[in-house]
Amino acid sequence: MTAFFESLGMNYEWAWFVATICGILLIALPLMLAVAMIIYVDRKIWAAMALRRGPNVVGPFGLLQSFADGLKVFLQETIIPSAANKGLFLIAPIITFTVALMAWAVMPFAEGAVLADINVGLLYILAISSLGVYGVVISGWASNSKYPFFSALRAAAQMISYEVSIGFILICVILWAGTNNLSDIVMAQKGAGLGIVNGFFFNILLFPMWVLFLISGMAETARAPFDLTEAESELVAGYQTEYSSMAFALFWLGEYANVLLMCALNTTLFFGGWLPPLDIGILYVVPGFIWWLLKTFFFFFVFSWVKATVPRFRYDQLMRLGWKIFLPMSLLFVVLVSGYLMLTRYG
């Protein structure tokens, strides 16, 4: 894109700057649009599985429902409880949303279509998603109310517990790909399964890791069946209880942006990113971005499906699953994967 702006008569620095700004807006604005649409899709899928109709009033098939909700929320009054720490109370949703956007900076959407092609891409994503905890904890503390406080504690413990096993799962992928860069990880998956399947999931050592990653992703983003942070029968609405207006909506947008990120990571790390499912010449006719979008949407459908069908976990079950099953298992697979690679590839 830099070359395009240079051809308009700018010098290199300005062309680079304008191209970067355009790239950022090309990620951030469609992402927000995608989040609005994905909330609608989520509600529709959920409704269809319960034999309901879901949103169908605003716009054709209810397509504009999210925008109507957004407008309503935008015009609402922002209530700041008198007991709350006002500064922190307003900073929390800003952190949540900023962090949710930031992680997308290193996501490769198609070959070469990545804003910052840094060589520690996966480490960056892990670091950024760790920061998400701050928004939750600060909101729960600053609200100075009972239910947000409990919810924030729960959410923090839950998110950090599953982050540990996610870290080890990522190590397995990095070991196999031999790189930290997301684009290189995608390219390493070309023909990874029997020389024809594009994706690490078609690998007996990495398939269990994918299953763990999918489930950990749901727990990390506090999606059902792990949505204990907003168990409405116990905690009203979780750490967002005291929030209203756009501050509330930012938590919502951030949450769904994180869910989309998890779907995109499933696609990128295990299902070959922008590559077609099979390594056959004719399939490369379809642009890489379309494949990426299809796969990511498929994973979002799986997330919705699980939300509609699986009942909520108890908190002790959640922590047991994270610490006593996922952590030892992912640790074992780090040893297995690295040992196998030492014997076959590097030994």
Add this chain to the structure above:
Amino acid sequence: MVDLTQYLPILIFLVIALGLSGLFVFLPMGVSRLTGAHKPSKDKLAEYECGFPAFEDSRHQFDVRFYLVAILFIIFDLEAAFLFPWAVSLDLTGWAGWITMMVFLGELLIGFAYAWKKGALEWE
């Protein structure tokens, strides 16, 4: 030498994302004052409770287990941070690197088994 300019887009992204979310928070506050939706009252600003005034301060003691989980997280996340550079340089370090890391993991496993035995991972 690492080329730091590749991180510059991320920095610009941070500025834009902060601006965007700041706008989302503060613009509706202004708009609601203009449209007259902003009408705070004492009851509206009270913290949420099930229909009665709160009995006690909400920031009371909480279970020590949350604290234990946080401490365990620090240990394991630091360990994962050690594993990242090891994982990309496995071809350079060879068997010596692999065995060293396995010894490190083994030591960590002893600590993990101890925490498990002590009941730090129990929630009932």
